[in-house]
Amino acid sequence: MYLTQGLHRATQQNPDAAMTVYGERTRTNREVMDRVARLAGALRGLGVAPGDRVAILSLNSDRYHEYLLAMPWADAVLNPVNIRWSAAEIAYSLEDSDSRVLLVDDAFAPLVPALRERFDGLTTVIHCGDGATPDGMTSYEALIAAAEPIADARRGGDALAGIFYTGGTTGFPKGVMLSHTNLMTSALGGVATGYLMAPDAVFLHAAPMFHLADLAGWLGVLIAGGTHVMIPAFDPVAVLNAVQQHRVTSSVLVPVMIQLLADHPRAAEFDLGSVEYLMYGASPISEAVLERAMRLFPRAGFTQAYGQTEAAPIITLLGPEEHRSGRLRSAGKAVPHSEIRIVDADGLDVPAGAVGEVVTRGGHIMLGYWNKPDETAAALRTGWLHTGDGGYLDADGYLHIVDRLKDMIVSGGENVYSAEVENAIAAHPAVAAVAVIGIPDDEWGERVHAVIVCKPGHTVTPAEIRDHTKERIAAYKAPRSVDLVEALPVSGAGKILKRDLREQYWGDKARMVN
Known part of the structure; x- marks a missing residue:
């Protein structure tokens, strides 16, 4: 299996x-294939060798x-960069993965000087926006126009398809290595349920395309031979207009987006x-x-996905029928x-x-973490991915998540590791000690919350802590x-x-996650 398979079939x-x-x-399918083959040829001409990592920092488009297809076509490796990260975090991921070629659009072109300053290995920047190509960058369209198409390398199977960076438990992002088999297995399994799309899907990319949840939808539509409609970023009116104009049939969103649309x-x-x-x-x-969303989308079946980047990403699904039968929790x-189990500290099964x-295993489980053998060994044990989530299986085989064994917060669909935030806050001169936790939030699901002890004779305001934190890490991670x-x-x-x-914030709730 290989990522470009759907493109060949559709064409x-x-x-x-x-x-x-x-x-x-x-x-059209034919036009996209030609452009992908030419972009791959251009990358080869720029010196991209088999297995090289090529990054993209861009809004949806x-x-x-084309980037997602041209990298495997050229025998290269994907590195989709989180658009919400700070320049320091982006540069870290580029240096850590040794991504020497970066595609960047108009929105993020101004960040390039700061990235080059932090990572001098960034040798080639390709401008993939619609505005004028900035000095020191190469035009995406000019590259395609001048390049000869090359044959598809058909990079596939257990070969590395992409490095997808998540937050880090030690305060630094870690790159999840996913193979073509990992990604294709997850996408095919999701499509096989019948919950995600019809064969003639018109899929709206409103969630960020760097995120593996949207990429799973992208690959499912590619396999099914559907149409991809992109808007640059989530905006309620832009989503509503795109659905109406293009007769969109399916999409992937996070609950806060659905709430903003419904309201x-x-x-x-x-x-x-x-x-x-x-x-x-x-x-x-x-x-x-x-209930409000079902009134807004009267024909839509709603499906909840549970997964992780390390699982490419789908582990379980709660389908439309379960949404109507009281199983929302x-x-x-x-x-x-996907095979799942619930185990104790010794790895033994616990009763229903x-x-x-x-824990989960199957063809969707990652190859490991890039350059992090110890963390890989901790996550992958005896063939099983240990998710770090606490949960139970009921008598009917439904999974219930009740806690996080790893120190992670999920806020507005983004993973935030407490260590990242604590490291940033601890650098403030007034802070003696800090603990970061997730607490319930009606809008975001969970809110990043900091509990701080000040040094003797010092004080600090919440606004000062937020501003200080946002100087060091992405704004969405700030408390x-x-x-x-x-x-x-x-x-x-x-x-x-x-x-x-x-416990002070979750009270008598049966679960400490939202």
Whole structure:
């Protein structure tokens, strides 16, 4: 299996069907294949060798779609960069992966000087925006126009397809290595459920295309031979307009996006009856929001996905029927390609209903973490991926997530590792000690919350902490709320007892995740 397989099939069977729609541009399967082959040829001409990592820092567009296909066509490796990261985080990921070629659009071209300053190995920057190509960069369209198409390398199977960076438990991002088999297995398993899209899908990319949740949808549509409609970024009116204009049938969103659509004052102005499938993930959806969303999208079946980047990403799905039968607090059942168990600290199965760690295995499980053998060994044990999530299986095989064994917060669909935030906050001169936890939030699911002890004679405001943090890491990781305390609860060994801190905010809830 290989990522470009769907492109070959679509071009053979429906060469003149629309493959991408972005703004006023519509390109057919045949046109996309030609452009992908030429972009791959251009990369070879720039010195990209088999296995080299090539990064992209861009909002959603049809060119992003071409990048995702041209890298394996050229026998190269994908590195989609998180657009919400700070320059320091981006530069770290480029240096860590040794990505010496970067595609960048108009929105992020101004960051390039700072990236080059931090990583002098960045030798080639390709401008893939619609504006004028800045000095020191190469024009994407000029490269394609001048290049000769090359044959598809058909990089596939267990070969590395991409490095997908997540937050790091030690304060630094870590690159998840996914093979073609990993990505294709997850996409095929998701499509096989029938929950995600029809064969003639018109799929809206409103969630960021760097994110593996959207990429899973992208690959599913590619396999099915559908059409990809892109808007640069999520905006409620832009989504509503795109659905109406292009008769969108499916999309992947996070619950906060669905809530913003359902509650938008102009939502009733648009015809949204074409939508048949809506998948969401990162957190469950409340019954109240689901009811409003079902009224807004009257024909749509809603599916919740539970997964991780390390699982490429789908592990379980909760389908449309379960959404109508009172199982909203469940994360669904294992998808066809995924085997799941609940285990204790010794790796032994626990009885149904008992809480333990969720582990999974199958063809979707990552190759490992890039250049991090110790973390790889900790996550992959005896063939199973240890998710770090606490949960249980009920008598009917539905998975319920109740806690996170790893120190991670999911806020608005983004993973935030507490260590990253704590390291940034601890650098403030007034901070003596800090603990970062996730607490319930009606809009974001979970909110990043900091509990801080100040040094004697010092004080600090929540606004100062936020500003200080955003100078060092991505803004979405900065704490949305701050408590100043005299002391943090610690164990006899001096370890901060975060569960004690969290219990103050989660109260008598049955689960400490949203």
